[in-house]
Structure formats: C-alpha cells, structure tokens
Amino acid sequence: MRIASISFAIATLLLASCSESLSPYTSAVQRNGNFSEEQVRQIQFYISDDIILQRDLSAASTTISGGTVKMVNGREVEEVVIPAGTPGVVVGGAGSILHVSFDASGQFLRFGPNPGAGGKYTVMAYDWQGSVGYVMYGDQQFKLVPYGQYAHLLLDMERYDQVTKSTKEVSGRTLSP
Secondary structure, three states, rough: HHHHHHHHHHHHHHHHHHHEEEEOOEEEHHHHHOHHHHHOOOOEEEEOOOEEEEEEEEOOOOOOOOEEEEEEOOOEEEEEEEOOOOEEEEEEEEEEEEEEEOOOOOOEEEEEEHHHOOOEEOOOOOEEOOOEEEEEEEEEEEOOHHHHHEEEEEEEEEHHHHHHHOOOOOOEEEEEE
8 A cells, every 4th residue: 555655646746747737638628629530649648647447357367458467355356557647649439538548559448528527538437336437448347446537638738739729810801893
C-alpha cells in the first residue's frame, strides 16, 4: 500500500511538472473544437488517474493480454496498470465514444462524456456493480479496480489552442454595378 501511495505521489508530481496546461477533455471542448474523427486522432491525450484492470486467471486461461500475473487473495490474476500521466491516442470510436490506446499493442479502453462528471471523458464500463466496473481490454473482460471510474482524458490546452485558433481576415464584398 505504501509503494502504491508513493507511486501515486510521484506520478502526480510528474504529471504536474510536465505541463501546467493539461486540462480535462470534455463534451464542451469537443463541441467547441468541432473536431472531426481525423482531428481527434491527432490529439495527444493523457490519463488523469491510475487505472488498474484485473481479471481472474484459471487453468483454462491461456492468453495474457499484456499485463502481469500476480497472486491476489490466493487467486492468480492478470493485472494491467495504466499510471496517471500515461499518454494515449485515439484508435477508433463511434459517436461520442473514443477508443483510446495507451500501449503499442493497440488494445484500448472506451471513454465517453460523463454528465455526472461535468462532461469529462471518463472510462466507460459496459457494466457497473457498485464502484466496480467491467471493461473490455483487447478481447478480454477485466474488472476496473475501484476509483478507476474517476480516470478521465486530459489534453494539452496550449497545443489545443494552437490547433483550434485559425484566423482569417476577409476584405469584404461589394455589389457589382
């Protein structure tokens, strides 16, 4: 637990020191930017909080999705950790849902606007049981460890402002005689 606390503190400091202009990606930012699918794919996103995914392994489980195998309460589980500040890119999506990949394998998590979180793009689980969400990562079902539901996408607002500000001055138009 102490190592997790220290890791969280270090990740928070690194995230804060990397760029003071990281801001939540929200439905309002998407709407104001009027981003096309191609433009969204060119935005460098970051994750706000640690995301820990776990799934129980059984004798029948033969594939590991890219995480580490460890013992939790006497059970063998695969655990995938995405630390706060990890960069990610959009690899797909549908409507307002973005598929964001944080590793080279292309596996992704789904993010979408959460009205209960001010429109921030948070991890989208297909099922919730209390504070535990169930998500697909690759072709495997994982449990989103509690408090992971608060993880949301961040973007560098300075770079966002550079992309969205394009000024065109027009000279006017007169009637032809």
